[in-house]
Amino acid sequence: MxxxxxxxxxxxxxxxxxxxxxxxxxxxxxxxxxxxxxxxxxxxxxxxxxxxxxxxxxxxxxxxxxxxxxxxxxxxxxxxxxxxxxxxxxxxxxxxxxxxxxxxxxxxxxxxxxxxxxxxxxxxxxxxxxxxxxxxxxxxxxxxxxxxxxxxxxxxxxLDLNNVYFLEATWLLPDVVSFELVPSTSLGLSVTFSEDKAVVVKMDPYGPAAENGQVEIGDVLESINDVHIDSSSRGKLRCLLKKQQSLPIRLTVIKALKESNNNTLYIPLRKYLLDVNLDILQIQNRRKEVNCEDISRDVSRDGYKCVFVGSVKIGMEGDSRQIEKTIRDMMKFRYQTGEKSWSRFNKHVFFQIGEMSLRVLDSDTGKVIFDHPYMDISSCGSSPIYYNYFGYVKGNNIEDPGQFTCYIFYTKKNDDLTMMLSSIGQGFKRTTFAV
Known part of the structure; x- marks a missing residue:
């Protein structure tokens, strides 16, 4: 030679x-x-x-x-x-x-x-x-x-030596994300098994996984709480969540799109996506559609656009009935008479719903007006009469123990109102498991 x-x-x-x-x-x-x-x-x-x-x-x-x-x-x-x-x-x-x-x-x-x-x-x-x-x-x-x-x-x-996924098929490795979700008994997603791969085929838009934003349809659920998911896990996924009910949920997900390759489809996943009848073209175009939506939608990456009407201290009762009552009293200008301490803002804001808390940002400056953990929120709701008004009740743990304050907002879109209330409700229900 x-x-x-x-x-x-x-x-x-x-x-x-x-x-x-x-x-x-x-x-x-x-x-x-x-x-x-x-x-x-x-x-x-x-x-x-x-x-x-x-x-x-x-x-x-x-x-x-x-x-x-x-x-x-x-x-x-x-x-x-x-x-x-x-x-x-x-x-x-x-x-x-x-x-x-x-x-x-x-x-x-x-x-x-x-x-x-x-x-x-x-x-x-x-x-x-x-x-x-x-x-x-x-x-x-x-x-x-x-x-x-x-x-x-x-x-x-x-090199990431923990990323061994599809190494038996190719030297080009997929994008893998690992993250934690708040304690919950459900991830809010559905998977279908193709061979040994658990492919995400459906997601609850109000579920913990969708709220986190790192899981998308077409991704592969690789592990839950460090337990590898394969065909032997059929019917056992909920059991994995119940074993650690009071602890955060650790997920590892193989992404369908490879970010470093202009968000194109990770080719070794193609046969699994076809096997579970997913639209590959729709998955490939997903990021382009999201970029267009970021420009045109009122729900921007900064949060939901709405008006922060104001807040009022409502006493020692923090159930959802107080929200409807507060909105009704506010529309009748009762609080202008000085019966309660009402703080009016009427400020355009971005309403952000996160994993552990919700935040309200000034739409002009981007400055955080307040950041309220779900653990401090006792209820949320809207008024059946004044449709576009909604709010939530927060306990005053430090300033006035045992006292509650109601925060009222206004939005033009009923769809946004429904989504915000659902997300808040899911948020503070999940955090009841936190220690």
Missing amino acids: SVNDPAIRDLKACTQRFLEDKSAKIDDEHRYLPSFCQKIETIFYTGLRNSNKYFSRDEEPYEWMSEVVKDRSWKFPFQYKHAIYEVRRNELLKSRLGKFRLLLRYCLVNRCLHAPVEYLVKTGKLSQFYRENCILGDEILGEILLSVFLQCGTIKFD
């Missing part, structure tokens, strides 16, 4: 790009990383020799790479031994191809990719594992490859 092997030449060129790219970090989104890893994989898979000692079935590089560490006559770097240990204990990857790819990623991060090749070259065991007509079966080419891998050890790879 020629010492100027094209595979090594390509690998050298890619390594040189990494070394010259001083401004960018070498992470999972680096444009050259998938092709770089694929070139290494091709070299390791080419020319494998069937060995009864290390191969039980088909030839796989992971077999010898993980077994040679048992050779006590050779001192392997601790980083390489630790990489082997971490890959072995990973339960999400079932195939030896997947384990090889994860081992390669560990070796890049821990700068020990040279270790297995150095073992073969220095001990003269190249021919034990590889045929002569390949890179790892030739002494000279093996030495050249070792020098390239030693050079790779000078590069800092910043």
Whole structure:
């Protein structure tokens, strides 16, 4: 074989790009990383020799790479031994191809990719594992490859080693988000299983998952409270929530769209989305539609547009009947007579409904007028007579213990009013589980 092997030449060129790219970090989104890893994989898979000692079935590089560490006559770097240990204990990857790819990623991060090749070259065991007509079966080419891998050890790879999803199918990994929701007995979403993937097919617009905003139709629910979700989880999802009722819910979700690739569909998910009858075109165009809505809708990214009419201290009763009564009294100007301490604002605001609290922002300045946790809110509601007015009651825990204040708002859109009240109600109902 020629010492100027094209595979090594390509690998050298890619390594040189990494070394010259001083401004960018070498992470999972680096444009050259998938092709770089694929070139290494091709070299390791080419020319494998069937060995009864290390191969039980088909030839796989992971077999010898993980077994040679048992050779006590050779001192392997601790980083390489630790990489082997971490890959072995990973339960999400079932195939030896997947384990090889994860081992390669560990070796890049821990700068020990040279270790297995150095073992073969220095001990003269190249021919034990590889045929002569390949890179790892030739002494000279093996030495050249070792020098390239030693050079790779000078590069800092910043890879997410926890992201192993679809690694058995492709080197291009999906976007994965992990987050917490407030304690709840329901996520407000429906999933359909395609093979071992729980695909989100429907969402309650008022549910905790929709409110959080990080889950969308077409995404894959990967884990709940660190428990992996697969086909064996059918009918057991609610049980996972009930086991930790008083604790926040931890979710890991595989996104259908890849943000670093202009929010295009993550291709390995395509067959699962088709299997559950989702409209792929609609999912792909979702982000474009959202961007257009941000410009035109009254419900902007700053919150719901409405008018903060004012607030009034209503005494020691904080149920929803007080809201209707307050709105009725306000419309009759009763509070102008001085019977109660009424603070009028009539200010245009943005009404934001968050996970743990609701906030009211001045629409002109963006300044927060107040931020009220759901745990302090006792009720919310509207008036059947004065349709566009609504409000909520908050306890005065610090200033006047046992006393309540009613906050009144006005909105032009009935749909917005319904959504805001539903979201507030869901919010303070969920937080009753918080400690």
